[in-house]
Structures are given as C-alpha cells and as structure tokens.
Amino acid sequence: MKVKVEISFSFKQDVDPRGVVLELPGGADVLAGMRELARRYPAVAPRLFGDHGEVHRHINALVNGENAAFKKGLNTILRDGDRLTLLPPVGGG
Numbered sequence: 001m002k003v004k005v006e007i008s009f010s011f012k013q014d015v016d017p018r019g020v021v022l023e024l025p026g027g028a029d030v031l032a033g034m035r036e037l038a039r040r041y042p043a044v045a046p047r048l049f050g051d052h053g054e055v056h057r058h059i060n061a062l063v064n065g066e067n068a069a070f071k072k073g074l075n076t077i078l079r080d081g082d083r084l085t086l087l088p089p090v091g092g093g
Helices: 009-014 030-040 042-048
Strands: 002-007 020-023 060-063 083-087
Touching (some): 002 030, 009 042, 020 030, 030 060, 030 083
Antiparallel strands (some): 060 083
8 A cells, every 4th residue: 555654844854855654554543654654764763762772752644634643543443545644843933
C-alpha cells in the first residue's frame, strides 16, 4: 500500500522536496511508517527516534488530519492512500 507522508518545518530539509510516498505492507501502523521513513532518509532518524529506538515524545503524528494519539497512537493502522503527517514541536512566543 502507498501512504503519503507530510513533514513540517525543519524536517522538510531532510527528505525529497517533491514529496514522500512510502510503500508499506498491508496492516502497517504509524510506527512502521515512521521506521520506513527513517530507513529511507537516515537524517530524519535522530529527529524521530531516541538512542534506544523509542519515538521522541514531542513528535505528533496525524493520520488524514486526525491526531493518532486519539486513536491507537503509534499502533494506528494505516490504509492505502492515507496521509501521515509528522509534526515536530513548535516553539516561539
């Protein structure tokens, strides 16, 4: 299945500027999508994952515009044609 990935802010410099479409096996979840993105674009890995492979707690994932945390979190199943959006923390004032 194909999942379109949208990355905001500073992450954009580390991926293909034309956009990212991941080819994932059926039944893959948000975490699998994040791991595949990190495999394909290694510069993104330390922005998503800690030293022990855990997802940084400040990363938000949305599936088709809905926060995955309100579904099954990183275990939210992706479907063909879904849009996975990854948002780093935003600061400022």
